[in-house]
Amino acid sequence: MNVFTALLRPGRARTLAAFGLAAAVLLLAPMVLSPFRLDLLAKFLCLAMVAVGIGLAWGRGGLLTLGQGVYFGLGAYLMAMHLKLADAGPGGVPDFMLLYGTGQVPGWWEPLRSPVSAIVLILLVPAGLAALLGWAVFTRRVRGAYFAILSQALAAAFAILLIGQQQTTGGTNGLNGFRAFFGYDLADPLNKQMLYLIAAGALLVMVAVVRQLSVSRFGELLVAVRDQEDRVRFLGYDPAAVKVVAYAVAAVMAAVGGALFVPIAGIVSPADVGVVPSIGFLIGVAIGGRATLLGPVLGSIAVSWAQTSISEQFPSGWIYFQGALFILVIAFLPGGLASFAGKLRRRRAAAAPGDAGASGDAARDHELVPERSPA
Template identity: 80%
Template sequence: MSAARPGSARTAVARPDWWRREGVRLWGGIALAVVLLVGVAPAVLSDFRLNLLAKFLCLAMVAVGIGLAWGRGGMLVLGQGVFFGLGGYLMAMHMKLSDAGPGGVPDFMLLYGDGVVPGWWEPLRSPVVTVLAILLLPAGLAAVLGLAVFRRRVRGAYFAILSQALAAAFAILLVGQQKVTGGTNGLNGFRSFFGYDLADPVNKRMLYYIAAGVLVVMVVVVRLLMRSRYGELLVAVRDQENRVRFLGYDPAVVKVVAYAVAAAFAAVGGALFAPVAGIISPADVGVVPSIALLVGVAIGGRATLLGPVLGSIAVSWAETSLSEQFPSFWTYFQGALFIGVVAFLPNGLASLGGALRRRRARGSAVPEVGPASDVRPAAGSAGGVPADPPAGAPDVTTDTVDTAGRHA
């Protein structure tokens, strides 16, 4: 990158530097992510840490969806735990059934219930039905729910409260139906994942690779959506819903699409979380985990492409490592971080680069306004030539801007 700088700096006026071009940044970023996730992480992390990372990646999938629905669509989705839980429980039910063998009864049903598998569990014996259900059921639920809510023009805090109440209700329902959902304990003790033995570390690694691949695909999908005409429309609905309505669009439909996509992402995250973590329980789907998912997105930067992913992974990682060092200290740290980011960087850490760049640009703009003699000493001392050609002055400013951009 630094080798290309002298040449590209000269052409910077005509066209952006090659690494700043859109396609290069997108595919370069994806390649970098793949190298880090698939190449570096498995090589340097122990099996235990890698499994933790896989868990974080599953949570990051939810974050990608929240970034789309909240950051781009303005829907404060405080109840993504519902869809995460739906996906997780669907997968867990399948795994319990297949552990029990054909026609068998999952262990907890023998323990708490009458030993009869309820009818609505039966279809999940088939892996195909399970995968389809994970992909379609939560998204369909989100579509129905979203249409009902958005058509009535429920927005902002009211929508947030509604979605959160839903998460609370879902958790309570799961706890109450112990005979068929495992109650507070949730579903756990899975032995196999689509026929692969989960006790085998190789298969644990495979789960990690699947999670990494799915996450990268999701980020690419969101990126394509953001850049499409639909993405522009979604931002328009977020900022001026009524105006969009008077242009002949139904904003409810526009929002529902993003909401359903976010729900599907959350469900897939949950479905992979269950085998990775070895458990899915009401504690993973209620109000608190739903808010925790959102905090990562807010800290990372909700309206950006990578902010939600990186924010979510960073918060999960910080939670684990800080809890290891100082048990029960994490909650305070999380609260402080959240307040700090919201107060000083309302658009999340992803906006830090832009804020710094604007600051630098403002700082370097001052000498430019003054007479040219003000610029020369600075440029001269940098280049070591007192009689610097005037062309050197703009170079200084572009340099600082570029550096700020690269650190971003």
């Protein structure tokens, strides 16, 4: 058994081991990485949270959501608005509003002054929007490509809306220049480390949540809805409810990722939430293995890392690389690297007759990549 396979395949003992290993690596990272690298990794972890949600909604639920940037952005902007208000002090006005706006804090910003209500809103607003849109779309059995297109249109509209409202959202510049995070000075390296640990902890919790969800009845139903929605309906379940829950959970995960991204990156702008970044989230999930537990996380971190290192050296190289990844991985390795590991194992099993693992793997490989006959 190779380590890579063990990391990516579901299964109780192996999952626990892989989870423990991942936790250990994440907790040890601050000791070996320079503050700059640690900051970078913290950012990648925030993006990986979005990927975990996509793994649930797309990998297991078959909901191709091209608009996770919206939920990432909602979390990020709500957090950024709170930090701006906190920086401005009680009753104060954020600096950019004095510059572009009327110098008055608009009414809908006010609930974000209190840290508690800010956190509650960061969780509730994305969940509410996702539940509303999901409910409207899924109960009317709008699905597949139609849902994908609607989610993409939502991302486009959201980014355009943010750009259009410069006086209250900072427009194209977005929100930036935060000084403190819930009272902790953001210039202090120790607080940066704390932020990293919070992000790592949140990511681990999310992975655990997805693991629990996917071994539960809900997880079984979700996969069943992905593969045979009509049969699930005939059995008396409501596929729409299952999808709405998966979509809302994914939205909350993206929002938490966005909320933690803001103090770590120090900026959020419409460029982080529009159509292009929203689809960009998907490629990491696809590479790691969309329906696996840790695949989306590892894939997403690897892609973020590749993006940073490639764009440093060849500015235009990254786009070619990302495009090539989309083409090659989705067309030729739809199960991601996880299925690649499985294929290797199967080949070895075929070479050594009498190994019982082979047929089970074939079934699982199919499970990773649903195919639909043309409508």
